[in-house]
Amino acid sequence: MTHDEQLLALLREHEGRSISGAALADRLGVSRTTVWNHVEALRNEGYVIDGATHRGYRLVSAPDRMLPDEIERVLRTRWLGRTLWCYRETNSTNDIALARAAEGAPEGAVILAEAQRRGRGRFHRRWLSPPGADILASIILRPTLHPRLVSQLVILAAVAAADALRSLHGLDAHIKWPNDVTVGDRKIAGILAELSAEAEQTNYVVIGIGLNVNVSRAQLPKAIRATATSVRIELGRAASRIELLAELLARLEPWYARWRRDGFAPVKARWTELSSSLGRRVEMRSGKAAVTGLVADLDDDGAITLRLDSGIIRTIASGDMTIVG
Numbered sequence: 001m002t003h004d005e006q007l008l009a010l011l012r013e014h015e016g017r018s019i020s021g022a023a024l025a026d027r028l029g030v031s032r033t034t035v036w037n038h039v040e041a042l043r044n045e046g047y048v049i050d051g052a053t054h055r056g057y058r059l060v061s062a063p064d065r066m067l068p069d070e071i072e073r074v075l076r077t078r079w080l081g082r083t084l085w086c087y088r089e090t091n092s093t094n095d096i097a098l099a100r101a102a103e104g105a106p107e108g109a110v111i112l113a114e115a116q117r118r119g120r121g122r123f124h125r126r127w128l129s130p131p132g133a134d135i136l137a138s139i140i141l142r143p144t145l146h147p148r149l150v151s152q153l154v155i156l157a158a159v160a161a162a163d164a165l166r167s168l169h170g171l172d173a174h175i176k177w178p179n180d181v182t183v184g185d186r187k188i189a190g191i192l193a194e195l196s197a198e199a200e201q202t203n204y205v206v207i208g209i210g211l212n213v214n215v216s217r218a219q220l221p222k223a224i225r226a227t228a229t230s231v232r233i234e235l236g237r238a239a240s241r242i243e244l245l246a247e248l249l250a251r252l253e254p255w256y257a258r259w260r261r262d263g264f265a266p267v268k269a270r271w272t273e274l275s276s277s278l279g280r281r282v283e284m285r286s287g288k289a290a291v292t293g294l295v296a297d298l299d300d301d302g303a304i305t306l307r308l309d310s311g312i313i314r315t316i317a318s319g320d321m322t323i324v325g
């Protein structure tokens with residue numbers, strides 16, 4: 001532990017009470033001036049610490065920053081997120097996760113960032129998020145899985161994200177095929193899976209999740225202002241990113257265990273409950289081609305079964321969906 005971490009641990013031991021500068025100096029084996037320097041360093045990190053050397057110090061609040069220590073305090077998982085890398089800024093957390101996975105990072109490792117310079121979404125779109133506002137996470141998984149079935153994990157992650165938003169914030173979250181988590185038909189989270197695979201077997205999968213937590217309506221890019229939302233917009237107040245992340249990982253871990261044990265059927269059953277598209281009329285667009293029909297089912301490889309207006313049943317593996325009725 002660094003001195004900053006030791007100091008924080010001591011302040012936490014005295015939760016709600018002050019501890020004198022002299023006592024802190026004694027416990028850390030440093031001078032009072034050094035204690036003061038460390039207090040200042042923590043304040044610069046965003047910790048609110050009351051007091052001064054002669055009055056004693058009291059921890060008032062911790063920052064909602066993606067700091068490993070803060071996250072570990074609220075994490076309830078066994079293995080997911082137990083290896084954590086947090087970045088202030090990076091090109092894309094998926095890039096880091098892919099690189100770390102190639103170097104042998106363990107299953108369940110999570111990469112987080114406060115900001116991304118080149119966050120990406122599906123179809124090479126950009127994923128924009130103001131620094132420090134949202135959850136930008138990439139999770140490394142090493143499933144025994146045919147690469148064709150990787151969308152099962154995307155759906156599993158969407159189920160976990162929707163359930164986390166429901167349980168922690170009571171939001172009426174749904175899933176719009178294939179990977180959008182929505183509230184009131186507005187997108188609140190997106191998932192981008194990328195993988196390394198042989199012909200028949202997956203080496204590793206990176207599940208990238210972008211979840212709008214504290215981005216305000218004004219901060220949303222104009223082009224998506226009418227179709228996107230955030231926890232803050234829905235609740236009318238800011239929310240803790242760390243708590244939501246912990247909830248998301250706490251949901252994801254058992255879903256993944258269940259999927260490994262029982263296959264896709266239970267995930268699919270929950271997806272069906274959460275789906276905002278099943279039974280709805282949608283327009284599916286892929287490039288310039290578009291078809292309209294009723295969403296009849298979801299396949300085991302994540303594709304969608306569409307009953308076209310002509311009565312023909314068509315399976316569609318990817319594309320952009322707009323709900324039209």
Ligand code: BTN
Binds near residue numbers: 091118209
């Ligand atoms: C989509 O809806 O198109 C998927 C968006 C996925 C965005 C996340 S943010 C964290 C991770 N890093 C990226 O560059 N993309 C994913």
